[in-house]
Amino acid sequence: MLEFKQLTYFKEVAKHKSVTKAAEEIHISQPALSKSIKSLEEELGTPLIIRSNKTTDLTDAGKTVLEYTREITNLVDEMKLTVSDLTNLSVGQLNIGLPPFIGSLFFPEVMKKFHHNYPNIKLDITEYGGARVVKSVEEGEFELGVAVLPLDERVFNVYPIVKEKMKLVVHKNHPLVSQNEVHVKDLRDEEFIFYHEDFALNQIIRNHFFHVAGFEPKILFKSMQWDLMSELVAANLGVTILPESICNRLFTKDIKIIDLEPTIMWKLAVITKKGKYISNAGRKFIDFILTDSL
Template sequence: MELRQLKYFLTIAKLKSITKAAEALHISQPALSKMMKGLEEELGMTLLIRSNKTNELTDAGNIVSEYAQKIFSELENMTTTLDDLTNLKRGEVHIGLPPIIGSLFFPNIMADFHKLYPNIKINVTEYGAAKVVRSVEDGELDLGVAVLPIDGTMFHIYPIVEEKMKLLVHHEHRLANATKVHLKELKDEELIFYHESFALHDIMWKNFIKLGFEPKILFKSSQWDLMSEMVAANLGITILPESICNRVTNERIRIIDLVPVTPWNLAVITKKDKYLSYAGRTFVEFISEHSLSKFQYNLKL
C-alpha cells in the first residue's frame, strides 16, 4: 500500500467520482481506476460501488477513508513539528552543570535564552564537572559545562570563561596582608577543599603534588558559600575561582592572588559523534556568542 493510493482514494471519496477525481489529480481515468483496483486487491475488499454517475464508498471504503484521513493528518502534524524544530518553536535540551558554575553564570543565560525561545525546554542536571564530562561522553547529556583542560579528541569544545583561582584567608591569618601567595607557602595550612567529584579537586591536588606535598584537608564541601563562611569562621583557608570571590562580602575574609597563576577556564562541551538537536545547537551558539563578561560584571556589583 502506498500513500499515493490513499491520497487518490480520498479524492475519489470526496468527489464521489473516479472521473472527476482523475481530472482533479491530472491523471487518466484508466490509470486511476487501475490504481484503485490494485488497492482493493491488496486489502481483499471492495472499497467503491461503481456506477455510471457516482462512486459511493462501501462500509470497508468508509473505514479506509477514516484511517487515511488520520494518516495524512498525522503526516501533516509531523511536518509541522519538524518545521517547529527547525524554526526553534519547540525543542528540548539536556545540559549538565556543576553546582558552583550553574549558580554563577547560568540563571541569567537561561533567562535570556528563554525570552528568545520560550518553547525550548532546558533540562538541567547538576553534577560535579568530572561527572558532567563522563555523562556527555556516555550520551546521558546533550551538552555540559566542563573545567578545562579535557580531551579534545572526543568532544567539541566551546570556551566561555577564563579566570584565575584565588586564595581566601581569615583577616587575622598570617597571610592576610600579603598581595600574592605562592602555593608552596600553603604546605602546613588546613584547607577547606572540594569533593572528589569536582574538577577543581584534581586540578588543585595535582598543583600541590607538583610542589612536593599533599594538601592538609580539613573539610570537603560542594558549596562555595559554605566554604567561604568556614574561612570567615577561621576554620581554615580555601581556594576559589575569581567569580566566586567577587561574591564574597564577609569583611573577615581576605582575598589574595596566587602564584603560580592557576587558571579556571570553562567550556561548553558536546560529544563529537553524537547527534545534537536544533535546540541543542542553538543553545550552544547562544552561550558561545553571548558575552559572559556581562554576567561576570554583574557578579561584582
C-alpha cells in the first residue's frame, strides 16, 4: 500500500538529486531510503528515478509523480495549518523565503519585534535568491516570501512593503564621478559588477533599463552579496547598481553614488500564492509587517 512517507522521501530525493544527500537531510540511512523508493516504484509499477554514480534524475513517470506529490504534501500541510489554527491560535510555525539582500537590510529588527509580540510562533527562514523565492512560494515550499516586484498578480497575493530608488555606484576616479545624474545610454561601454541569475534584479534591470536603452550590459563579475559588489567597485574593477538603502550603508571613501536616469525603482512585497490557505501565523506576520515601519 502506498504510504505518504514514501512520497515525502521521494520528494527529498528529487529535490537533492541524490539518495545520499536526501538521506542526510531527513536523517535516515541510505539503504532505508533506497528501499522506500524501490517500494514506491514497485507499488506504481514503473521506475521513478534514473540511478547513476554522480546524480539521480527523474524518469518521465517520476516527474509526474513529483507533481502529484507536491500537490499532496501541500494539501496535507494546509490541513495541518487549518486544524492548528482552529485548536490553538497562540502558537504556530511560519515558513518564509527571504532573499539575502533583503534579509540583511530590513528583517533582523522586524523578526525581533515579531518574536517579542508572538513568542510562540516559530519562524523558519530560508535564504534564496529572489527568483527562487517566487518559484518556491508558487510550489508551496514557503507559505510566504519576500520578493521584488513586478510579479504576476494573477498567481500571487502581493503586499507592498518597500519602495526606493536604485543608484549607480562607481569608483572615486571614474570619469562619471563629476556628474550628479547619469543616463543609461552613458553606461553602454561600462563593465558591470552584476547580480547573480538567482536574483530577480538581474532580469528586472536588464529588461527595464538596459534593453530599453538598446544594449546588453558588459558583465565582468556576478555576485550574490551586496558588500562584495561594492568592494569590487571600490577596487576599481567596474560599476554596479544598488538599492538606495544599501548605498546608505557603504562607508568606503573610494566610491561615488550617483542618481540614474531613467529612475529604476526597487519595490519589495510580501507574497503568498493565490488560492492557498494562509495560516493564522502567516496572517499575523503579514499584518505585522504592513503596520511596522521597515
